[in-house]
Amino acid sequence: MSVPQPERPYVVELREVTKEYGGGVRALRGVSLLVERGELVAIAGPSGSGKSTLLHLIGTLDRPTTGTVRIAGHDVAGLSDRELSALRARHLGFVFQQFHLAPGVSALDNVADGLLYSGTPLRARRDRAAAALERVGLGHRLGHRPNQLSGGEQQRVAVARAVAGDPPLLLADEPTGNLDSAAGGEVLGVLRDLHAAGTTIAVITHDPEIAEWCPRQVRVRDGRVVADAGAGTGRRPPGPNPKRTPEPAPDAGTAGAAKGAPR
Amino acid sequence: MTRQRPAPARLGPSDVLRTGAAGLRTRPARVVLSALGIAIGIATMIAVLGISSSSREQLLRQLDRLGTNLLTVAPGQTMFGEEAKLPVEALGMVRRIGPVRTASATGTVDTTIRRTDRIPKAVTGGIAVQAATADLLTTLEGRVVTGAWLNAATEARPAVVLGAKAAERLGISRTGVQVWMGERWFTVVGVLGPMPLAPEIERSALVGFPAAEKYLAFDGHPTTVYERSAEESVEAVRAVLPRTVNPENPEEVTVSRPSDALAARAAAASAFTNLLLGLGAVALLVGGVGVANTMVISVLERRKEIGLRRSLGATRGQVRLQFLAESLLLSALGGIAGAVLGGLATAGYALSRDWPPVVPAWAFAGAVGATLVIGTLAGLYPAMRAARLSPTVALATT
Ligand SMILES: Nc1ncnc2c1ncn2[C@@H]1O[C@H](COP(=O)(O)OP(=O)(O)OP(=O)(O)O)[C@@H](O)[C@H]1O
Ligand SMILES: [Mg+2]
Numbered sequence: 001m002s003v004p005q006p007e008r009p010y011v012v013e014l015r016e017v018t019k020e021y022g023g024g025v026r027a028l029r030g031v032s033l034l035v036e037r038g039e040l041v042a043i044a045g046p047s048g049s050g051k052s053t054l055l056h057l058i059g060t061l062d063r064p065t066t067g068t069v070r071i072a073g074h075d076v077a078g079l080s081d082r083e084l085s086a087l088r089a090r091h092l093g094f095v096f097q098q099f100h101l102a103p104g105v106s107a108l109d110n111v112a113d114g115l116l117y118s119g120t121p122l123r124a125r126r127d128r129a130a131a132a133l134e135r136v137g138l139g140h141r142l143g144h145r146p147n148q149l150s151g152g153e154q155q156r157v158a159v160a161r162a163v164a165g166d167p168p169l170l171l172a173d174e175p176t177g178n179l180d181s182a183a184g185g186e187v188l189g190v191l192r193d194l195h196a197a198g199t200t201i202a203v204i205t206h207d208p209e210i211a212e213w214c215p216r217q218v219r220v221r222d223g224r225v226v227a228d229a230g231a232g233t234g235r236r237p238p239g240p241n242p243k244r245t246p247e248p249a250p251d252a253g254t255a256g257a258a259k260g261a262p263r
Numbered sequence: 264m265t266r267q268r269p270a271p272a273r274l275g276p277s278d279v280l281r282t283g284a285a286g287l288r289t290r291p292a293r294v295v296l297s298a299l300g301i302a303i304g305i306a307t308m309i310a311v312l313g314i315s316s317s318s319r320e321q322l323l324r325q326l327d328r329l330g331t332n333l334l335t336v337a338p339g340q341t342m343f344g345e346e347a348k349l350p351v352e353a354l355g356m357v358r359r360i361g362p363v364r365t366a367s368a369t370g371t372v373d374t375t376i377r378r379t380d381r382i383p384k385a386v387t388g389g390i391a392v393q394a395a396t397a398d399l400l401t402t403l404e405g406r407v408v409t410g411a412w413l414n415a416a417t418e419a420r421p422a423v424v425l426g427a428k429a430a431e432r433l434g435i436s437r438t439g440v441q442v443w444m445g446e447r448w449f450t451v452v453g454v455l456g457p458m459p460l461a462p463e464i465e466r467s468a469l470v471g472f473p474a475a476e477k478y479l480a481f482d483g484h485p486t487t488v489y490e491r492s493a494e495e496s497v498e499a500v501r502a503v504l505p506r507t508v509n510p511e512n513p514e515e516v517t518v519s520r521p522s523d524a525l526a527a528r529a530a531a532a533s534a535f536t537n538l539l540l541g542l543g544a545v546a547l548l549v550g551g552v553g554v555a556n557t558m559v560i561s562v563l564e565r566r567k568e569i570g571l572r573r574s575l576g577a578t579r580g581q582v583r584l585q586f587l588a589e590s591l592l593l594s595a596l597g598g599i600a601g602a603v604l605g606g607l608a609t610a611g612y613a614l615s616r617d618w619p620p621v622v623p624a625w626a627f628a629g630a631v632g633a634t635l636v637i638g639t640l641a642g643l644y645p646a647m648r649a650a651r652l653s654p655t656v657a658l659a660t661t
Contacts, residue, residue, distance in 0.1 A: 061574060074269065082578045084590070086269035087320040089576020095656065100571045104289045117576035119272025161575075 017067035027053040029223040039234030044211035045220035093162030097174035114161035132164035152183025185243030283588025297557040300550025301597025307543030308607025313622035317613040322529035331522040336488040347515035362496035368485035394475035410438035410453030418471020497507035555641035570657025590642025597633030
């Protein structure tokens with residue numbers, strides 16, 4: 001049961017969360033994490049530390065073994081699988097290391113399909129998809145299919161899909177993991193713009209540069225949070241883009257992303 | 264403010280179709296191959312049903328055109344097992360029955376017809392020589408193709424009219440030709456068209472009663488009396504015919520209705536049709552298994568897509584629906600292709616035989632039903648598997 005709690009403006013609220021997998025693997029061993037609206041948080045840690053597991057729990061793709069997970073005020077334990085699906089459709093956007101774009105489908109329709117389960121009619125889905133692609137600097141590539149786009153552009157399409165419905169929380173698992181430095185820079189630029197426009201973002205990374213770039217870092221090791229500046233510290237703007245090459249990129253898309261109008 | 268429990272949005276029918284079609288669009292070759300089995304099954308069944316209905320329709324139309332009010336009277340056997348004879352006055356008696364509109368007779372003449380006198384007598388070509396009354400053509404509603412039917416003048420002269428088959432066998436297609444009958448020449452004055460209700464006339468050479476008696480030693484006894492009455496009195500006429508024709512020995516008279524044979528053919532569903540239907544059903548079943556197989560593979564291949572859709576907010580039900588829709592679309596494609604092919608095959612075959620092409624509506628309805636059932640059955644298990652997949656496992660697949 002969810003109870004009214006106006007004193008807790010947290011988008012993400014994890015309390016003493018543990019996750020055990022079959023075979024006695026304890027991926028999380030008591031994690032508490034609070035994220036306020038509008039923060040940009042890096043979740044960093046070595047491989048196998050439990051970052052992805054944490055992201056799955058925040059993303060309501062999985063349930064904790066013990067502890068409380070509350071997303072946008074909803075206690076996950078009190079919601080059915082159907083209701084969790086609805087929660088994801090309305091409140092969450094995901095970006096994965098592999099872009100997960102549908103092959104042979106235009107960028108516009110890939111993004112529009114991100115709104116399929118939110119009850120938006122097709123026409124409105126396409127309009128919002130076009131706007132989201134504009135936001136990530138791909139307004140001129142609407143009709144292109146994934147195989148006609150560079151890796152960075154594909155990941156920006158994936159970001160556009162995740163944010164087309166304006167979810168309050170964007171979760172990104174190694175969004176630059178498959179990209180070279182310049183393409184990674186494009187994606188970080190988009191994240192920065194979204195952050196500036198008010199979206200709450202959690203980025204999983206094992207790249208220290210990217211972690212440093214985020215205003216707030218949550219460091220995970222062996223299933224525990226070992227360092228965290230605390231809720232609210234992620235509201236500041238991020239530092240200078242660690243991946244961006246000094247001279248402006250020739251691709252018009254990057255410039256477009258930088259100019260992307262905050263909403 | 265109490266938080267509302269989040270409720271998933273409903274997917275509209277067009278969105279269900281779009282997601283179902285999404286999986287098919289990118290794999291056209293596989294779609295064609297797996298829909299093929301269903302297409303073949305449906306096409307076979309539609310064509311079999313269509314062709315047999317077309318043939319039945321053709322028979323029924325023919326019956327309609329020919330009428331069912333024609334009765335024939337023929338001699339049966341005597342009590343002692345000998346060939347009976349109809350009395351010479353039989354035709355006149357039949358004409359006197361109230362509801363009878365027209366009656367005529369033929370009588371078998373014991374002779375042969377040959378192109379020349381040099382052809383041996385034994386070579387008859389299966390052609391019977393018969394005496395015919397002048398109104399035979401009216402009673403049978405037959406048609407002359409060349410020349411003319413016997414009239415008051417020609418029925419007493421050595422003139423002969425040939426049935427369609429008889430003319431064909433003799434190789435005669437024009438009038439004026441001389442043929443050797445009995446011990447003299449006769450002149451062909453006409454050739455008749457086909458007579459579906461009296462095939463024996465098609466194989467006959469017909470001369471007038473007076474001519475037969477005069478030139479061919481015919482005894483004047485009719486061997487068949489043809490009679491038409493009003494449709495509604497056929498049974499009544501049939502009941503009185505034997506006693507009318509042969510008051511002394513009514514049991515020596517056989518009455519039959521030539522249209523019954525056609526009607527029986529129209530009613531019969533041949534064993535061959537049933538066999539072909541069974542084959543079609545087997546093809547359909549195999550097609551269904553093919554679709555199920557394709558769907559299982561599709562689910563295995565698209566675990567990541569399933570994980571992504573779940574992360575985008577798809578419920579288990581919506582994932583299930585997507586794969587069911589895909590399976591239904593796949594079998595519907597096969598079904599539509601099969602129905603079209605079956606319809607074309609029916610039309611082609613029927614038109615080549617001059618039949619009216621008919622596919623019963625229920626056959627199409629059955630095809631639609633079978634397709635839906637197969638699509639559902641084939642998609643059910645794969646769709647359940649897709650829906651059961653946990654989103655994290657699906658996304659972790661590499
Ligand atoms: N489905 C699973 N079943 C069993 N063990 C699992 C499962 N998923 C993850 N684990 C284990 O849980 C631990 C944490 O895994 P997780 O994927 O969260 O790490 P990570 O920090 O994301 O690592 P990486 O940086 O390599 O992606 C690991 O030891 C992993 O082997
Ligand atoms: Mg990981």
